[in-house]
Amino acid sequence: MTTANKITIIVLAILIAIISLWYGQNHGLLPAAVAPEAEAIDGLFDFMMIIATGLFLLIQGLLIYTAIRFRRKPSDDTDGPPIEGNVALEIVWTGIPTVIVLILSIYSFEVYSTIGGLNPKAAKDEGPQPVAEETQSEQGLMASASDYLALGLGESPANQAKNLTPLSIDVNAIQYAFLFTYPDTGVVASELHVPVGQPIQLNISAGDVIHAFWVPQLRLKQDAIPGREAQLSFTPEKPGTYPIICAELCGPYHGAMKTNLIIESQQDYEAWLQQQQVAQSESLDNAVALENSNSLLTPYANQLGVNQQLLDELKAYSQ
Ligand SMILES: [Cu+2]
Structure with missing residues (x-):
């Protein structure tokens, strides 16, 4: 390889790195992120976008370069050289994806744990409690199974460390609406109002068929499954009105199953809650x-x- 070629490759590599780093953080593909949990997920998304952009430029660049550089010349009817196997190259193209996948696994697990993915609580078993001693081990097994089957996101470790008590709101998905019940006051609403900065815990259930609770601006989506409670936790950060969309085909009017998440000041939230109490x-x-x-x-x-x-x-x- 000539020095000129080496310099060209180095310059191209730097160029690809700069373009990937820039585009990965300026792709503009996602709506605003309105909670720290959403920002953590965006960090992961941007990181994947940087890698994907780099790979795209490298592979497409090589493809286009090879197609032009090694195309058949008009008077040349001979075959290409019979190249077979290149151990070094194969190790490189197996090693690089392995390292990327490992890094992404660790990073995504870290994000999942940061936003409370390891903390969802299984719905409490409200059935009759067996008292006989011989059933105890079985009961233990069942308890661990129901812990294992917990769905969604629980309290984030950061909020847990700060000892913040989350505001618990029950979300019931039915054909074709979401109903929000505020257990502290008994208020039932068709829109989800939350005060800014207050950790929220949603207890999601379904009344008929499978639905899915989705707020793009929170980057959170959770199936609502009949007979099983799921949780979602987040801390609303940016005041505003954001869409809540059912993301699971649930019947002929699924497309109309939408409402709003309203993140507002503590004062506005309390005024709204009082208004609901009076109205109800x-x-x-x-x-x-x-x-x-x-x-x-x-x-x-x-x-x-x-x-x-x-x-x-x-x-x-x-x-
Ligand atoms: Cu639905």
Whole structure:
């Protein structure tokens, strides 16, 4: 190999490296990432994109170069030289992919563990508890099996270390909607509201067929399977409204099974929650909440001229 050729190869290698590093981090293929978990996943995606871009340029470049450089000359009808086997080359092209796959495995396992993939809890067994001693070992086996079968993502080790209590929200997927229940308040909503910075734990279940809970901006997707509870944990970081999409063909109206994730300030979240509680309360007094100084709607009720006397009259009228 001449010095000129060596220099050309080195320059090309540097060029491919620069292009790969740049494109891998500027591909613009993904929507905004709105949680640290999403950023961790993007780090892995970008890393794979850098490697893929490098390989693409190398392989396509070689292909195009060889097709042009070694094409048949017009007056040449002879065959090419009979080249057979090259141990060094074969070791290189087996070794490089092996190393890449190993690095990617370790990196993706690391990301999976960072976002809580090793921590999902299996749904609690609410069936009758056997008491006989001889069934204990069997029970132990069943417990470990149900731990093993836990689906989704649990609390992230970082949040666990900070001792942050996640806000638990039940997600029930049915044909063709997601229902969100806030167990602390009993509020049931068709949209998922979460306060910014608060670790969230979703307990996902399905009421009829298999659905899938997907939020592209969280980079999270989890099947909702009848009879099995799955979890997803994340910490919303960027306020805004993002789509929640059913990602499993679940029937003729599957395409319409969409709603929103609303990440908002703690204040807005509390106001929303209170509004839902008022709207869902059955008593007229609570619904208008004239006395409750904490109520959000009190000023509006006053503005409309709604007072206790009017309420009493309405109540008497409706009885
Ligand atoms: Cu669905």
